[in-house]
Amino acid sequence: MILAINDTAPVPTGFSADAHIELAEQHAAQTYAPLPVVVSSARGSWVTDVDGTRYLDCLAAYSAVNFGHSNPEILAAAREQLEKVTLVSRAFHHDQFGPFCAELSTLVGKEVVLPMNTGAEAVETGIKLARKWGYEVKGVPDGQANIVVAGGNFHGRTTTIISFSDDDSARAGFGPYTPGFRTVPYGDIGAATAAVDEHTVAVLVEPIQGEAGVIVPPADYLRRIRDLCTHHRVLFIADEIQSGLARTGTTLACEHFGVVPDVILLGKALGGGVVPVSAVLADADIMGVLRPGQHGSTFGGNALACAVGRSVVRMLSTGEFQERARVLGHHLQSRLRRLIGSGVTEVRGIGMWAGIDIDPSLGTGRTVCEGLMRHGVLAKDTHGSTLRLAPPLVIDQPEIDWAVDQLAAVLAELG
Numbered sequence: 392m393i394l395a396i397n398d399t400a401p402v403p404t405g406f407s408a409d410a411h412i413e414l415a416e417q418h419a420a421q422t423y424a425p426l427p428v429v430v431s432s433a434r435g436s437w438v439t440d441v442d443g444t445r446y447l448d449c450l451a452a453y454s455a456v457n458f459g460h461s462n463p464e465i466l467a468a469a470r471e472q473l474e475k476v477t478l479v480s481r482a483f484h485h486d487q488f489g490p491f492c493a494e495l496s497t498l499v500g501k502e503v504v505l506p507m508n509t510g511a512e513a514v515e516t517g518i519k520l521a522r523k524w525g526y527e528v529k530g531v532p533d534g535q536a537n538i539v540v541a542g543g544n545f546h547g548r549t550t551t552i553i554s555f556s557d558d559d560s561a562r563a564g565f566g567p568y569t570p571g572f573r574t575v576p577y578g579d580i581g582a583a584t585a586a587v588d589e590h591t592v593a594v595l596v597e598p599i600q601g602e603a604g605v606i607v608p609p610a611d612y613l614r615r616i617r618d619l620c621t622h623h624r625v626l627f628i629a630d631e632i633q634s635g636l637a638r639t640g641t642t643l644a645c646e647h648f649g650v651v652p653d654v655i656l657l658g659k660a661l662g663g664g665v666v667p668v669s670a671v672l673a674d675a676d677i678m679g680v681l682r683p684g685q686h687g688s689t690f691g692g693n694a695l696a697c698a699v700g701r702s703v704v705r706m707l708s709t710g711e712f713q714e715r716a717r718v719l720g721h722h723l724q725s726r727l728r729r730l731i732g733s734g735v736t737e738v739r740g741i742g743m744w745a746g747i748d749i750d751p752s753l754g755t756g757r758t759v760c761e762g763l764m765r766h767g768v769l770a771k772d773t774h775g776s777t778l779r780l781a782p783p784l785v786i787d788q789p790e791i792d793w794a795v796d797q798l799a800a801v802l803a804e805l806g
């Protein structure tokens with residue numbers, strides 16, 4: 392049990408935290424507003440800053456570090472592969488590619504894998520796949536395809552993806568926008584049904600909306616989306632980039648709702664917190680519409696990424712991380728719910744993933760994150776007054792209790 396901060400880590404020499412932050416402010420594009428903490432090392436659920444102060448990481452790089460920082464099994468796989476071959480491009484085969492695709496396909500239950508790098512690339516790939524399928528298989532007239540998406544979505548930052556965002560800070564000023572998307576309220580099956588027509592090729596949703604504040608849809612929503620898609624011969628695309636790979640207590644969040652999408656998008660944790668690895672999975676009758684030259688990426692499916700991805704798949708195959716997220720997540724959710732009425736107005740979530748609405752009279756989510764940082768916990772706010780917690784799944788119960796105690800203390804200080 393590690394509850395004290397500031398105890399063991401060596402203080403590195405070099406720039407002070409302030410000097411690092413100043414350098415970043417002068418020389419890096421200001422597209423983020425990070426908390427003023429400068430991490431120099433990390434292990435398990437903990438990160439250490441340049442002054443030797445330790446913090447419990449309750450963000451896990453937006454679920455990209457599900458298996459903990461410096462996970463020994465992932466690092467061993469990466470190190471071994473670094474010594475052999477890292478990149479040959481897709482112009483040639485390499486000996487990690489076939490096994491990675493086969494093993495991931497077995498884990499997720501889809502026949503074919505298309506590896507990419509970032510989450511946004513996986514989403515773009517899913518969109519291209521759905522359009523091509525729509526024209527070639529469904530018979531939609533060329534250039535007429537539409538895709539139904541949900542309000543409050545977050546699928547990435549490319550020009551096409553932000554074209555169907557309703558978050559002004561993500562979208563405004565970046566037009567002209569890509570056409571072919573219809574936005575309906577998340578969780579509203581009637582609106583989704585009304586939006587589908589004979590030119591609809593896909594419904595694209597997050598099974599649980601992460602960036603929106605960990606929004607869990609009504610219990611029958613995804614099943615009814617599945618039925619809608621089946622009925623109208625439309626592809627159901629699930630963006631599991633943040634919700635997937637054990638975060639919610641199952642390999643895919645869709646499992647909680649008993650649905651199987653046609654196309655599954657994975658990213659973040661697939662790279663083990665080491666390299667960007669994303670993937671699109673579908674059966675051969677869908678993926679088969681993409682042929683040589685029609686889609687690709689220099690780095691997608693590289694040998695290092697595949698070796699790391701294989702180690703992630705191996706860890707998920709035992710079910711251990713899913714079980715941890717389920718059991719410890721249940722504890723996290725019930726501890727957090729006890730804060731309702733004491734500075735918290737609502738708690739949402741499944742597994743080790745929680746969205747906590749802070750009473751706006753106490754301050755913003757950012758204020759709470761700054762307070763938590765002073766208490767040795769790193770978390771991230773979203774949409775003004777919501778706090779998100781998504782710790783690495785290697786966190787233990789005393790650490791969860793300690794983090795919730797720090798949150799209670801911060802709320803008491805603000806109250």
Ligand SMILES: Cc1ncc(COP(=O)(O)O)c(C=O)c1O
Nearest residue numbers: 509510511545546547630632633
């Ligand atoms: C659901 C979802 N899809 C896509 C993305 C984009 O992933 P990336 O930042 O790797 O491009 C994110 C990132 O937060 C996400 O949460």
